[in-house]
Amino acid sequence: MASVSLQNVTKIYGTDTVALDDVTFDVDQGEFVVILGPSGAGKSTLLRILNGLTPPTEGTIEIGDERVGGKRDEVAMVFQLHYLVESMSAYRNALTGALGRTGWLRSVLTWYDESDKRGALDALDTVGLIDEAGQRAGSMSGGQKQRVGIARALVQEPELLLADEPVSSLDPKAARDVMGYMKTAAMERNLTTVASLHQVNIAREFGDRFIGIRDGSVVFDGGPDELTMDVIDDLYYGGDASKAGPAEAISGSPDSESELAPETSDTGVQA
Numbered sequence: 001m002a003s004v005s006l007q008n009v010t011k012i013y014g015t016d017t018v019a020l021d022d023v024t025f026d027v028d029q030g031e032f033v034v035i036l037g038p039s040g041a042g043k044s045t046l047l048r049i050l051n052g053l054t055p056p057t058e059g060t061i062e063i064g065d066e067r068v069g070g071k072r073d074e075v076a077m078v079f080q081l082h083y084l085v086e087s088m089s090a091y092r093n094a095l096t097g098a099l100g101r102t103g104w105l106r107s108v109l110t111w112y113d114e115s116d117k118r119g120a121l122d123a124l125d126t127v128g129l130i131d132e133a134g135q136r137a138g139s140m141s142g143g144q145k146q147r148v149g150i151a152r153a154l155v156q157e158p159e160l161l162l163a164d165e166p167v168s169s170l171d172p173k174a175a176r177d178v179m180g181y182m183k184t185a186a187m188e189r190n191l192t193t194v195a196s197l198h199q200v201n202i203a204r205e206f207g208d209r210f211i212g213i214r215d216g217s218v219v220f221d222g223g224p225d226e227l228t229m230d231v232i233d234d235l236y237y238g239g240d241a242s243k244a245g246p247a248e249a250i251s252g253s254p255d256s257e258s259e260l261a262p263e264t265s266d267t268g269v270q271a
């Protein structure tokens, strides 16, 4: 049984902006799927639809056995910007992942269950921040903040973890660290994960499977061995490799060159 199932999902904004065009795929329980594609391809729209934040124009989405009809607590999201409360500790930020269970009043009164408190510490341990649990989020590095964001998502005890460009604001080393922790967390908890990334070389290191989207349509669906240079060129440049040098193509989408410039030597992409 697929953990996530999209059937003929189309999203049209306004009258004629087709963000997703008849997208169908299944994701198995525990699979770590990376969504790739150029800017404007429809990646964020896809994640927002999976999260129940945006309704599809047509088509159906099922998570587990249930059809998605709105925002669901079983789905947790890690954002590009971590949205932490900077004045609170890493631990308290992680604990807010339990808000869906705890309710607003209890959280204001800081009445969390012991199991939620244990869950927050476990989650911080998973992302390698147990020793920093008491540290103020505002004093942490970008990578550490993003790891707190992952811990908060884990405390939510989701069935599905979504991540929208979770490492795009980080330098390559921090980006790899964060992706490594996210992958470990997903593996330890057999957590189905769908993450969009524009750094293809980082994506290759961590994805079990890649879904390439261009102009709202799925143009590639395969494993790391199938994600060749030709596939990447086709995904980002419509197969016209003359529009991009190979290094640029394997580093990321055209809108992310500066951030990715140091990464062109260690990609390991097969020609």
Ligand code: ADP
Binding pocket: 013, 014, 017, 018, 019, 037, 038, 039, 040, 041, 042, 043, 044, 045, 046
């Ligand atoms: P990506 O995440 O791959 O950059 P998006 O899902 O953000 O792509 O966007 C896909 C298309 O939908 C783009 O043409 C974008 O301009 C359009 N779009 C995204 N969000 C909205 C919105 N809220 N209203 C209108 N058009 C949108």
